[in-house]
Amino acid sequence: ETGVTQTPRHLVMGMTNKKSLKCEQHLGHNAMYWYKQSAKKPLELMFVYNFKEQTENNSVPSRFSPECPNSSHLFLHLHTLQPEDSALYLCASSPRTSLGEQFFGPGTRLTVL
Amino acid sequence: DQQVKQNSPSLSVQEGRISILNCDYTNSMFDYFLWYKKYPAEGPTFLISISSIKDKNEDGRFTVFLNKSAKHLSLHIVPSQPGDSAVYFCAAGSDRGSTLGRLYFGRGTQLTVWP
Numbered sequence: 001e002t003g004v005t006q007t008p009r010h011l012v013m014g015m016t017n018k019k020s021l022k023c024e025q026h027l028g029h030n031a032m033y034w035y036k037q038s039a040k041k042p043l044e045l046m047f048v049y050n051f052k053e054q055t056e057n058n059s060v061p062s063r064f065s066p067e068c069p070n071s072s073h074l075f076l077h078l079h080t081l082q083p084e085d086s087a088l089y090l091c092a093s094s095p096r097t098s099l100g101e102q103f104f105g106p107g108t109r110l111t112v113l
Numbered sequence: 114d115q116q117v118k119q120n121s122p123s124l125s126v127q128e129g130r131i132s133i134l135n136c137d138y139t140n141s142m143f144d145y146f147l148w149y150k151k152y153p154a155e156g157p158t159f160l161i162s163i164s165s166i167k168d169k170n171e172d173g174r175f176t177v178f179l180n181k182s183a184k185h186l187s188l189h190i191v192p193s194q195p196g197d198s199a200v201y202f203c204a205a206g207s208d209r210g211s212t213l214g215r216l217y218f219g220r221g222t223q224l225t226v227w228p
Contacts, residue, residue, distance in 0.1 A: 004156070006156075040220065041220065042115065042117065042202075042217075042218040042219055042220045042221070043157075043202070043218040045215060045216070048215070056215065090156055090157070092156075098208060101147065101159040101162065102159070102216065103159070104149075104156030104157045104158070105156050106154065106155050106156045107155075107156050
């Protein structure tokens with residue numbers, strides 16, 4: 001499999017649940033990103049990892065917890081979410097965090113009930 | 114405060130004609146600009162980019178124009194094809210300072226190309 005993959009593609013969870021989103025890139029990139037896209041809003045950067053180290057946390061609430069065990073995998077752990085957290089969560093990767101093209105996965109459509 | 118703006122949520126163009134998608138930005142530090150295309154149920158895919166040292170970049174049917182003084186860029190698609198129907202996102206970033214490598218996105222413009 002090539003490119004950036006994300007699982008699951010769809011997720012429905014209650015506010016008390018704990019779930020995780022997974023992202024995997026097969027491009028040999030060193031930087032990985034989590035974005036959130038809410039309805040009628042621009043993509044919002046959440047987290048940036050460069051060589052497995054978190055380099056940016058864009059004031060994201062602690063109920064979102066990222067994990068990057070290696071350069072190919074990125075997780076987003078979710079707990080006690082709110083209905084307003086319902087959105088499309090996109091993972092992206094790039095060769096490094098300097099400017100250039102970012103490659104996106106297909107996203108996980110999250111619904112919080 | 115939105116630093117990249119796409120003021121037209123939608124655009125409808127007849128096949129064969131030119132599609133012009135517009136984007137404005139507010140941060141004069143931006144020096145790199147990208148356009149992404151997104152189909153339903155897929156992630157955004159990179160289309161074309163331009164750095165601030167240029168005012169035009171062309172790739173096949175796609176041309177991006179940059180007007181730094183107006184803080185405006187546009188994407189021209191000619192001729193437009195039905196397969197171009199998608200949401201187009203403008204993004205901008207800076208290769209310097211604390212926002213190194215961070216991209217700021219517009220809300221997107223839904224392009225519909227009809228036969």
